[in-house]
Amino acid sequence: MRRMVCLILLWLAWPVAAAELKIDLGHGTTSYDTAALLARSDARDIEVADDVAYHGTRHYRAVPLRALLPGLARADHLQFVAADGFSAEIDATILLGTSKATPWLAVEDPAHPWPPLDHGKSAGPFYLVWTDAAAGGIGSEQWPYQLASIRRLAGVAERFPATRPDPALPADSPIRHGYAVFQRTCFACHTLNGQGDAKLGPDLNFPHGPTEYIPDALLRAYIRDPQSLRHWPEAKMHGLDAQTLPDADLDDLLRYLRHMSTRKSAPSP
Numbered sequence: 001m002r003r004m005v006c007l008i009l010l011w012l013a014w015p016v017a018a019a020e021l022k023i024d025l026g027h028g029t030t031s032y033d034t035a036a037l038l039a040r041s042d043a044r045d046i047e048v049a050d051d052v053a054y055h056g057t058r059h060y061r062a063v064p065l066r067a068l069l070p071g072l073a074r075a076d077h078l079q080f081v082a083a084d085g086f087s088a089e090i091d092a093t094i095l096l097g098t099s100k101a102t103p104w105l106a107v108e109d110p111a112h113p114w115p116p117l118d119h120g121k122s123a124g125p126f127y128l129v130w131t132d133a134a135a136g137g138i139g140s141e142q143w144p145y146q147l148a149s150i151r152r153l154a155g156v157a158e159r160f161p162a163t164r165p166d167p168a169l170p171a172d173s174p175i176r177h178g179y180a181v182f183q184r185t186c187f188a189c190h191t192l193n194g195q196g197d198a199k200l201g202p203d204l205n206f207p208h209g210p211t212e213y214i215p216d217a218l219l220r221a222y223i224r225d226p227q228s229l230r231h232w233p234e235a236k237m238h239g240l241d242a243q244t245l246p247d248a249d250l251d252d253l254l255r256y257l258r259h260m261s262t263r264k265s266a267p268s269p
Contacts, residue, residue, distance in 0.1 A: 019108075019125030022149040023068060025076075032068070034125060037107045042067055046104055046131060052143035053123040054115070060106035060129060065095065068105060069150075072096060077155045080128060080144040085199030088128075088144040088188045089156055094136070101136020104129050105147075121146070140244045141188045156183050160195035162265045163187075165256060178256025181249045185240060192260065194267020201237065204257060206267060211258045220250065 021032045037043065043063050051058040066072075076092040095103050108114050108124025116122055123145035130138045157164050163182075165175050182192070182204075189200040204210060210219055222229040225239040245253070 021105075021126045021147060023151075024149070025069065025071060025152045027071075034107060034110060037063055037105070037126075038109060040067075043107070046106075046129075048104075048106075048129045048131060050133065051129065052140045053117060053127065053145050058129075060104070060127075061109060062104035062106045062129065065103040065105050065128065069095070072152070076152050079151045079153050079197065080147060081149045081151070081197070082144050083146045083148045086144055086146075086188055087197040087199075088141055089183055090142055091155075094138070094142070097136060100132040101134075101138050102131045104131065134243075139184055140238070140240065141185050144188070156187060160192075162193035162195045163260075165259055166263065174252045175255050175259045177249075178252035178254070178259075181245070181253040182256055185245055185249075185253070189237070191267075193263075193265045203267070205260050206264055209257050209261045211254060212261055216254070219254070223250065 019034050021037075023030050023032065038061060040063055043061055046060055046062050048058050048060060050056075069078075072078075072092050072095070074093045074096055078090050078092060078095065080088040080090065082088075106123075106127040106129045108122060108126070114122040114124050126147035127145040128143055128147060130136070130143065133143075153159060157179075163179070165173075165179050169175055186204065187196055187198065189198050190196065191198060191203045192205045194203060194206055210222075214222065218229055223240055223245070224242075226237045227239075240250075
């Protein structure tokens, strides 16, 4: 016990190392280190309510994210990649939107490290946070932390065609809407038909998707609270409550997954 206390005190006293964030908007990669970001004239202290990583109100030294994305257009699409393999796909319309929700890049000061999360590491060195997130309908998967890079890429459907539903479906099909929900809430951690950049969770269609082997009621319960179905301390998936994933969106997400169970393709070697 004494050794454990000493290790914790050592962790608290030991500053985190300076880090580097890489941003590529298609014109070459720009690198930003911790010191440069903290020293920017537009860096400021902000208060973030309902912080996704720390589950409460937090204060950060942060830079307006839009200031780091010069030339970004509303038709663009960005991928935020974390050190642990989490890969958030966010349309530029959300980042450049006119709603009250404002994106910020929170920067961890090596001299004052943030508290550790459940897995022992902090949300740093860089963390996409939002002020007035609820006003902009920002979901929990749009708060990537431990950021390593931001890249402008083609959209998910173009890069990963095996994730697309049947093109013959009408434009207003609930399955098409479910595909959009999938991209927003699932694709950050999971692949489908072997396609995707995430490295955290299992594939959601190959060889079998969850709608094929989990009864509907249990699958819904699992998505809302994973620990209610299978409990283990090292679980990484967090639940998606009705605010993050409304019931209507959940219905359409399951319609999309059932539909894709009829459109399987083996992952490329």
